[in-house]
Every structure is written in structure tokens, then in C-alpha cells.
Amino acid sequence: MIETLLQLSSGAASGSTTGTGNSYSFIILMVVLFVVMYFVTIRPQRKRQKEEQEMRNSLEIGDEIITIGGIVGKVVTIREEDLVIETGADRTKMKIQRWAVNTNKTKMEQHRKEVEAAKEAAKKKKEEKAAAKGKAVKGKTEKAEESSEKKEEK
Template identity: 40%
Template sequence: MRKLLLSLSAIVLFVSTSFAQGAEQAAGSPLSSILMLVVFFAIFWFLLIRPQQKKNKELRKMLSELSKGDEVVTNGGMVGKIAKVDETFVDLEVADNVTVKIQRNAVANILPKGATKA
């Protein structure tokens, strides 16, 4: 155990000495640092933020186009046909004479016509 502690302390001493020697190097210009941040932000924007905004826009469009007779799937996996559309709620017919009131935002996808017949 004592040998392990001595070897670990020797490694820590060696690493800290090597980092101290590397600290003498001159720093780059501030302009290169700013340019690096701009590049990282651009990559972040195009890989994460922009696709999410497009997805949200498509979802809002789909929810605004809901109409009576559309066959939909909810976020919970329930499948049915829209019987009535309000501003915030949708009456979903899941079986003959069985309707469920759900929030409009709970609709995940519109199915092709006739998909629930099968």
C-alpha cells in the first residue's frame, strides 16, 4: 500500500512539473479565441438549435391543421379519429360511441386516411 501511495505521489509530482513547464508558452491572440467561440457557436447552432426549431415549426403547423375526421396517434399511443376540434381540446373517437377528450398538444402524428380500419 505504501509503495502505491509513493508511486502515485511521484506521478502527481511529475505531472504538475510538466504542466508548470508548459505554462511558460505565450498565449494566442484574443482574436483567435473569439473566432474559436464563434465557430463553436455556429456548429452548435446548426447541429442542435436549428433542427429543433424546424421540428417545432412542423409540429405547430400540424396541430393547427387538425380537423374533424383526421385519424391521429397521441403521445400516449392512443389511436383514434377526431370527432370534434376546439381551441385547446380534441374529442377523439377511439371506438364506436367512445370518445375521449384530450389536449390538442397531445396529438403526436396524423395517420393516413383509413389507417385505423385495419
């Protein structure tokens, strides 16, 4: 791709016979490259930032959190831009900025349990479906055996 860009730019600079065609294709190529870069890097980063902001805004008193510095604590007080957390066995209180929260362990555990419950429900449903299918196959085989026995009797 880089080679193509270099060829297009050198062709336009050398003044080839199709100079306008090359310059249009170069512009189109640059636009396509920008669109690809947007969807590969910028959009996922914005999505991640939005999720982090939602997590920070949904903090509640009693949530166990981990800060960007690695401090683990329980939220005691919530204000506009800062939190007070308790940490350690001696319940030391620390005031931190809301943006310094990295992970909400309480919400993460709840989400993990919900995912496990959903997987378990899907597994049970799949097993029930397989069992029902097995009964249907078993019923068909029994009917086939009965009909073959009747034919043998005749």
C-alpha cells in the first residue's frame, strides 16, 4: 500500500500524461485510508472512553474499586469530581479523583455472574433440545421396529 502511494505521488510529480487521473486516485486513496484508520483506531478508542466514563458515573457507595495506581478500596463518599475510599485492614480513608478509578470490582463481579448464568441457561436449553430430539428419534425407531415386526408376522 505504501508502495502504491509512493508510485502515485512520484507519477504525479513527474508530470506523466495522466497526471489528473493519478491525482484523483491519490485523493481517493487517501480518503479510503483515513476512513479505514477511523474505524480501526479512533472509533474503538471512543467507545472504550465512553464505557469508562459510564463506569465512573455509575459508582455507588459500597462499591469496591481499583484505582489507576493499584489501590483497592471501598467507596465511602461520592462527590462531584472526587471520592473517599476506605482501604486496608485499618480502614484508612483516602480522597481520590473520580477519573483515577480504573475498575469497579463490584460491577465486574455482577457482570461475570450474569454472563455465567446466561451461559448456564443456554447450556440447559441446548441439553433439553438434544434430549427432546433424542426422544423423537427414539419414538421413530420404536415405531419402525413395531411396523417391521408386524410385517414379519404377516
